[in-house]
Amino acid sequence: MPRNSGQREGSPFTGLAPVFMKEFSDHLSSARMMVLMLFVIVFGAFPVASSLQELRNITEADAYLFLRIFTSAPESLPISFVFALNFIIPIMAIGLGFDSVNSEFNHRTLSRVLSQPIYRDALLLGKFLGALATLAVALTALWLIVFGAGLLLLGIPPRGVEVARAASFLLVTIAYGGVWLAVAMLFSVIFRSTATSALCALGLWLFFFFLWPMIASAITTGFAPSQFRTADEVLAVEQVGSVLARLSPGTLFGEAVIGLLNPETKAFGYFANMLLSQSRGLIPGAPLPFDQSLLLIWPQITGLIAGMIVVFAAAYIVFQREEVRA
């Protein structure tokens, strides 16, 4: 018999479907999901309701009026729907993923499940996809509610391009949720205690949401020369700031969403926008066609998906090395 040599046999995806179905149905029927949905609806409904109130009073012609439901921040409550999503999606994803592996461990179901003919790959991937599908269902429901409310209250149907932009926005939202889900699962694999894993995931989220923008701008200021001589220098410093800020998935999501829902966006950053319009003679307020907008935010989308895969891979590696025994 060869000693520990050779490939293992059988597909790593054996048993993926049952794990996925179980996770999906567990999530959908869980009390936690109810709480999360309530949370999402409350946080999502306020900005949408108040922005709809304001949009109804707008009289000037706006080709992308429908998309403004998502992005406009009403004066009464300076939070747009998109901003609210940037805030609540991580919480939802962490809420779904923080105990996915360690709770199996703590309830001593892990070794029993792994003694069935499946690989750990299938278990982890099934759990991830199950939670992601749950998240997708919740976000799609929310998206449809907002869309329906817009139809009813604005009284104008969206144009095809607006629907396409809004649908792409939904996909980006799900990808953003996937990043935080992968983060939550990584911690659930690393820590045996569910409380520790939830704290770490939430801590990381707080760090990226509140601290990182400040740290990024502090670092950028450190890079800036005492006096700017050329416009290129200004632009270079701003780019350093953008690159740093984009390490946070929230920034990537924010930029991708703005690019999609604000067709006027042509570049990210104040100076970059100004220079672009000056050098290429672009009209500042004119919208970009949909495909150009997509091209603009392609790096952000790729970044989100790559981040999701990298974090999931890390969770996978840690999980493979973990001992199943108590």
Next chain:
Amino acid sequence: MSDNVIEARGLLKLYGATRAVDAIDLDICRGEIFGLLGPNGAGKTTTILMILGLTEISGGAVNVLGFNPVRQPLEVKRRVGYLPDSVGFYDHLTARQNLRYTARLLAIPRKDAEKRIADALESVQLADVGDHRVATFSRGMRQRLGIAEIVMKKAEVAILDEPTSGLDPHATHELLEMIRGLKKVGVAVLLSSHLLDRVQSVCDRVALFNNGKIALMGTVVELANKVLGAGHPILVEAQGSDIAGTLRGIEGVQQVVDAGEGAWRVIADRDVRAAVALRVVSSGGSLTRLADLQPSLEEVYTRYFQEARHAA
């Protein structure tokens, strides 16, 4: 090829520099109940996990039903049922739903699965609570549900890790009956335990683990002969003058130990009960008890580890 379901040769597990399992050889035959005994941390669970392919093997080789758990873990896990130490089920699901999930993981066709689940629950006397949530189950019921899972799986080998730990005597008795039931349908059972007298009653052969090594292996009687010495121990309770002297005078008696309160332990090279009865009575003593002492695994275990400690 012998009829072994599990064959391990030089099986080794290292955690850093410590040898958790130190090059053990193990053969388990079809249809036998084999007990892995030893103190906690002796390497029993690690051995089990290596047999199942749930933890990496540092050296040596295992063969389970002709498959290599390192390279073909799915084939092994399809045929081997495992009941982990204090098994867990999904509390929010019913017993039936829990088994249904396992059935799906095993890719048992749905029609087939319902029948097999019902039969399995019946065989462990959980049929009437099959639709109750597992959260309401006692520890004994969970262990029985674990056995039901193995029955449903139609496993050829059942590996049970501390199946009776933490159970009350009645539940232990029921569980052991179910383990005997597995043997009856031809399943080879490998169980680990430190509850010796219970294990003794079901196991055909046992292996005594100590510090990652198998110290002793064989039937309980073989082990007793090895550790306690060959001989036929009997217990004599009698009243009269110089009973010990009388006993020592009997042919074949090797040793007479005063066990206190008019009792003596006699070790002889054959069954001397008839001679003991005759001599005690004829010497004017009154015989109150004459018992054949079965070698107890507990005694073997205690004596062995005492000696091992003295040797160390």
